[in-house]
Amino acid sequence: MTKRNSNKRPITFxxxxxxxxxxxxxxxxxxxxxxxxxxxxxxxxxNAAFSKYWKEKTGDAITIRQSHGGSGKQARAVIDxxxxxxxxxxxxxxxxxxxxKAKLLPPDWxxxxxxxxxxxxxxxxxxxxxxxxxxxxxxxxxxxxxxxVITPNPKTSGGARWNYLAAYGYELKRAGxxxxxxxxxxxxxxxNVPVLDSGAxxxxxxxxxxxxxxxLIAWENEAIMAIKELGQGQFxxxxxxxxxxxxxxxxVVDKVARKRGTEEAAKAYLEYLYSETGQDIVARHYYRPxxxxxxxxxxxxxxxxxxxxxxxxxGGWQKAQKAHFNEGGVFDQISQANR
Amino acid sequence: MAGAPSTDTAIIRxxxxxxxxxxxxxxxxxxxxxxxxxxxxFSLVFLLLPLVNVFAQAxxxxxxxxxxxxxxxxxxxxxxxxxxxxxxxxxxxxxxGVAAAWAIAKFEFRWKSLLTTLIDLPxxxxxxxxxxxxxxxxxxxxxxxxxxxxxxxxxxxxxPGIVLATVFVTFPFxxxxxxxxMQAAGSEQEQAALTLGASGWRTFWHVTLPxxxxxxxxxxxxxxxxxxxxxxxxxxxxxxxxxxxxTMPLRVQALYEGGSAVSGAAAFAVASxxxxxxxxxxxxxxxxxxxxxxxxxxxxQLAMPTPESDSDTAFLARQNLR
Numbered sequence: 001m002t003k004r005n006s007n008k009r010p011i012t013f014x015x016x017x018x019x020x021x022x023x024x025x026x027x028x029x030x031x032x033x034x035x036x037x038x039x040x041x042x043x044x045x046x047n048a049a050f051s052k053y054w055k056e057k058t059g060d061a062i063t064i065r066q067s068h069g070g071s072g073k074q075a076r077a078v079i080d081x082x083x084x085x086x087x088x089x090x091x092x093x094x095x096x097x098x099x100x101k102a103k104l105l106p107p108d109w110x111x112x113x114x115x116x117x118x119x120x121x122x123x124x125x126x127x128x129x130x131x132x133x134x135x136x137x138x139x140x141x142x143x144x145x146x147x148x149v150i151t152p153n154p155k156t157s158g159g160a161r162w163n164y165l166a167a168y169g170y171e172l173k174r175a176g177x178x179x180x181x182x183x184x185x186x187x188x189x190x191x192n193v194p195v196l197d198s199g200a201x202x203x204x205x206x207x208x209x210x211x212x213x214x215x216l217i218a219w220e221n222e223a224i225m226a227i228k229e230l231g232q233g234q235f236x237x238x239x240x241x242x243x244x245x246x247x248x249x250x251x252v253v254d255k256v257a258r259k260r261g262t263e264e265a266a267k268a269y270l271e272y273l274y275s276e277t278g279q280d281i282v283a284r285h286y287y288r289p290x291x292x293x294x295x296x297x298x299x300x301x302x303x304x305x306x307x308x309x310x311x312x313x314x315g316g317w318q319k320a321q322k323a324h325f326n327e328g329g330v331f332d333q334i335s336q337a338n339r
Numbered sequence: 340m341a342g343a344p345s346t347d348t349a350i351i352r353x354x355x356x357x358x359x360x361x362x363x364x365x366x367x368x369x370x371x372x373x374x375x376x377x378x379x380x381f382s383l384v385f386l387l388l389p390l391v392n393v394f395a396q397a398x399x400x401x402x403x404x405x406x407x408x409x410x411x412x413x414x415x416x417x418x419x420x421x422x423x424x425x426x427x428x429x430x431x432x433x434x435x436g437v438a439a440a441w442a443i444a445k446f447e448f449r450w451k452s453l454l455t456t457l458i459d460l461p462x463x464x465x466x467x468x469x470x471x472x473x474x475x476x477x478x479x480x481x482x483x484x485x486x487x488x489x490x491x492x493x494x495x496x497x498x499p500g501i502v503l504a505t506v507f508v509t510f511p512f513x514x515x516x517x518x519x520x521m522q523a524a525g526s527e528q529e530q531a532a533l534t535l536g537a538s539g540w541r542t543f544w545h546v547t548l549p550x551x552x553x554x555x556x557x558x559x560x561x562x563x564x565x566x567x568x569x570x571x572x573x574x575x576x577x578x579x580x581x582x583x584x585x586t587m588p589l590r591v592q593a594l595y596e597g598g599s600a601v602s603g604a605a606a607f608a609v610a611s612x613x614x615x616x617x618x619x620x621x622x623x624x625x626x627x628x629x630x631x632x633x634x635x636x637x638x639x640q641l642a643m644p645t646p647e648s649d650s651d652t653a654f655l656a657r658q659n660l661r
Binding site for chain 2: 032034037040065066067068070077079080081082083101102199202203205209245
């Protein structure tokens with residue numbers, strides 16, 4: 001290399017640097033999706049599909065980063081400053097908490113996207129050991145003495161709160177609205193719980209890998225995945241007579257996205273969840289899709305059962321949270337009584 | 340161990356004869372062997388077996404799977420981040436540790452006992468509390484949260500937060516190793532250097548530092564082992580962003596909870612690196628102890644003919660008496 005060449009190099013280098021800076025400002029977007037525990041695999045697939053779609057549509061490269069943990073814990077992290085462009089959590093109350101405590105999004109966030117901002121639904125089912133040795137068929141089998149039930153801690157896990165409310169709602173309906181009986185029912189149920197894990201995924205690990213418990217109360221998607229991918233022929237799925245319609249919601253964290261200039265991409269990302277492709281990935285990961293055409297395609301993998309919503313039995317998440325899971329609520333009372 | 344070198348062999352001879360004549364002062368063989376068996380069984384079951392199991396699980400799917408799970412982008416990013424964090428945190432703590440140990444061992448000042456207690460603080464505080472402390476300070480709802488946000492400075496849920504938490508929990512290691520060594524070395528050597536006209540800086544480099552080098556190295560490897568292995572404090576401030584703020588220990592947990600058999604094996608593959616780090620740390624520690632013992636023995640040999648003539652070896656010997 002001659003001297004003249006090396007003299008020119010800084011200029012070319014600076015130009016290249018400037019160019020790449022300009023390009024990176026315009027073209028490289030990254031989003032952070034803060035989600036709950038069992039969605040890791042789902043969002044891995046979905047993110048790949050969305051980046052491809054976004055690249056084709058706008059020509060921009062987009063990277064989506066994921067963070068997973070117990071739903072309540074993740075909400076707390078966003079409140080404390082984890083810069084999520086979108087949150088996709090297990091239940092609406094956790095996103096309400098972000099709106100209320102950190103004011104990062106408007107209180108009416110749940111009306112911004114179709115179907116209560118929940119692109120898919122799921123429900124709560126039982127996973128039992130092969131051949132169902134304890135003969136578990138419905139919720140009232142879980143309170144029998146000698147049945148070890150695995151469910152995570154409702155204080156930290158969103159999935160656990162759905163589990164708890166499903167059990168409570170079952171007994172409330174059976175008892176004709178008698179709250180005292182429903183309370184006694186969940187007390188007995190939690191007396192049968194030997195380990196309270198902090199998240200749905202940890203509970204699954206406890207049941208499957210550590211072999212503890214006779215029945216796992218689990219998200220439907222988590223239970224089907226466990227059967228299909230982890231323990232071929234080791235577990236059976238049991239659907240109770242009635243369960244809760246779980247709606248895990250998604251939303252853009254406005255303040256963060258606006259500041260980072262990712263609003264448009266974040267919005268498109270969530271809307272893509274409702275698209276045909278998005279719904280198909282949803283169903284492939286055993287969540288119940290909203291789109292009728294996709295639901296029909298995958299109908300075979302979901303058990304038909306009666307589902308009640310949180311609004312009709314508990315009057316919405318705000319009320320359910322206050323009555324059951326806050327300090328001194330029903331869950332605290334039954335834990336006290338069980339000690 | 341401080342006995343005058345020339346009488347060493349006499350002591351040994353006396354000890355040998357004593358072991359034959361004074362059986363009464365020893366434990367009966369039954370108790371002795373029971374204790375040995377209990378101790379061995381305990382370390383076998385609770386230390387060695389789990390360690391072997393980590394490697395067995397890691398290689399359960401073969402070498403190729405092991406290699407793939409380490410080079411898989413998410414885990415690879417975690418390994419890199421852990422190395423970066425250690426590369427920042429350890430030098431910082433060497434700096435703090437040497438400064439603190441020097442101040443405590445060589446000078447007298449009013450708040451000395453307070454400083455000594457403060458150095459120990461990270462040992463007595465639960466790592467989770469340490470992490471929460473940083474969230475309370477630098478989190479969005481914390482004392483400096485609004486200011487940091489306005490100036491677009493990210494600490495919590497970003498690499499700086501992880502480094503801070505790591506520096507905090509590993510702070511005592513270097514200082515704790517150095518203080519006794521420096522105290523034992525005394526300050527006469529430095530005083531001699533200073534009176535001979537060496538500058539303070541030169542004294543530090545040529546007199547203080549060489550006299551504490553083994554203690555320092557030991558402190559550094561302990562500090563490094565903890566920096567790479569820290570879970571609690573880092574977990575609180577990390578935000579668990581895959582490929583961005585996930586360190587090796589956090590990655591192990593995420594993989595283990597990944598659920599599938601593949602990710603289970605991958606969890607153990609990453610864990611095996613941490614276990615390997617522990618083994619290397621132990622090996623270096625053993626080597627340092629062996630080297631120290633050898634230096635000490637050599638110093639004694641040199642000192643034997645004319646103990647008072649060679650101040651250097653006498654110094655070396657004294658320094659090893661800590």
